[in-house]
Amino acid sequence: MSENKKTIIVFSGDLDKAMASFIIANGAAAMGNEVSMFFTFWGLNILRKPEKIRTRKSFMEAMFGWMMPRGAGKxxxxxxxxxxxxxxxxxxxxxxxxxxxxxxxxxxARALGVKMIACTMSMDVMGFKEEELIDGLEFAGVATYLGEADEANVNLFI
Structure with missing residues (x-):
């Protein structure tokens, strides 16, 4: 375990909870901590590009995309x-x-080196494609998050 490593699961797609997640991540990174944010389910909406990206989707995937906010600004x-x-x-x-x-x-957070990881299982379930999300992300599953969490001294679920 490292005293200088923090992880945050960002499950919520609500503005106030997204703000809290990034304020904590930025504060920890500014203090010299290694920070990983794992975005899953509704938290993925924070990472969506605001513009519509044309991708091949099933009807249900398209409906999910249409019903959810497109990006952090929404x-x-x-x-x-x-x-x-x-x-x-x-x-x-x-x-x-x-x-x-x-x-x-x-x-x-990007400038401070915060690692932002999009959950690939949640992406599959919700029908998100990599090209629909902002640049500079990593894409991984829960095992990657758990590996990060095993090394951290603080793990938050927001």
């Missing part, structure tokens, strides 16, 4: 979302308070 809040109004209000307050946006936090 995420709603876990509480008080009110059809998207809550997320708009939250983003406005964050801007006033000079809090980094989710997109800025993602870029900061």
């Amino acid at each position: 995420l709603g809040l876990s509480k008080m979302n009110f059809g998207g109004i809550g997320a708009i209000m939250m983003k406005s307050i964050m801007k006033q308070k000079k809090v980094n946006t989710i997109q800025e936090l993602i870029e900061s």
Whole structure:
């Protein structure tokens, strides 16, 4: 186990939980920790490119893609979302308070060397293709996450 290694499972696709995940990841990386984020199920929506990417999909895969937010900028809040109004209000307050946006936090994590891993099993289930997700990701299954977690002294599930 390493005192300087942290892992985060990002299961939620809610804006507030995504923000928390990236704030923690950026803080740990800034402190010199090796950080791995494992995005699974709804957390994969954070990694989607905002533009529609044409790929070959089954009907069900296409429906999943159509129903879910396309990228970090489209995420709603876990509480008080009110059809998207809550997320708009939250983003406005964050801007006033000079809090980094989710997109800025993602870029900061990249710059700090945070490893972002997309769960391939969840991608298969939800019908996501590699080309639909942002650049700079790793693609792996649960065994990779567990290997990372075995070496870490902090493992979070968000």
